[in-house]
Amino acid sequence: MDFKSLAIETLVDPASAARRMLIRQFGTDVVWTGFALCVVLTVLLYAVQGYLLGVPSNGVFPMLSAPAFGVLLVSLQLAFTFCALVVGRWLGGQARFVPYLGLLVWLRFLNIAVQAVAIALIFVVPPLAIVLNLISAIYGFYLLLHFTNEGFGLASLAKSLGVVLMAGLGAITTVLLLMGLFVPAILETSNV
Template identity: 40%
Template sequence: MNPAFWRDLAVTTIKDPAQAARRLMALGLGREVLWLGLALAVVLNTLLQAASNLLLPVIGVETQGIVPSLIAYSAIVGGGLIVTILAFYHVGRALGGTGSFNDVMILMVWMQFLKVAVQAAGLILVLTIPILSALLAFAAFLIGIYISVHFIDQAHRLNSLSRAAGVLIASVLAIAVVSFILLSLVGGPIPGSVSHV
């Protein structure tokens, strides 16, 4: 698999995401390779964030705090990706899907690599033509939803984009609820929930 293969796959992902999903799943990559791919995607994402910090410094940010913040950033990105994969897999199975964990994982890791490419392009644009950077981010968001629905449909063999959209929505809601509960536990009682004596 040379660079031309990945470029062609990236184009196919936008033009025909269902076909791209089938090609990715047909690769039959092992779990170890997928975890390495996930780690690489997180590292590239973090490096882009570091480049953004250097090229677009935020007023008031201490230089010595950059490394710890990047470590936290990578942990958030990696954790968020893992939680998303788990949600798409388990919610999809609960709603009648038959996809394997590896199928869901390879598709979500590939989407993360595409996100990194979009972020790199966005960083270049924000330094040259900022208005195009904003348009790229908005277009990428919409296309990302479109691709996600097709990827979920293919991964779980649902044969229904509406059912795939349902899995996507249910997964987002599940992630939001779990995140809210975890944040509440970590942060202590929710303000206003403690009765006044």
């Protein structure tokens, strides 16, 4: 598969790109390897940005170390995928875990590329980096809607919006519940 043409197709015609990826049917090992690589690259960007700029890279959880950020990222991504499956099926869609995770992994790779460009732009033209981040966040949401729509076969961007919003809330709730269960236990054992 030509990743450059797939990236261009994703940006120009996201529904067609999602269908192309679903037809390709990437194996479970490929999807999980891609997922692991996405996590490693995202954590690396998080650490590099924190080192270069001297500030934490995550505004929501500013005091996270790079490994803790990685655990949070894995938890959120997997929780989002599971919640999307539940909500998507409830709304009449059909999807399996691995193919849908594969679509999300591809979108994450594109996001990583944009983040790397934005980090470089901070040192050249900082306002342009801010604009790029804003545009990529909005357009990334648009891409996610199309990929979710195709992944579940919903034939409705409104239903796709419902899946994304409810899955996002479900993922955040799940991670906060897990943090409530495990963080106090970790703090007790670390003598803090």
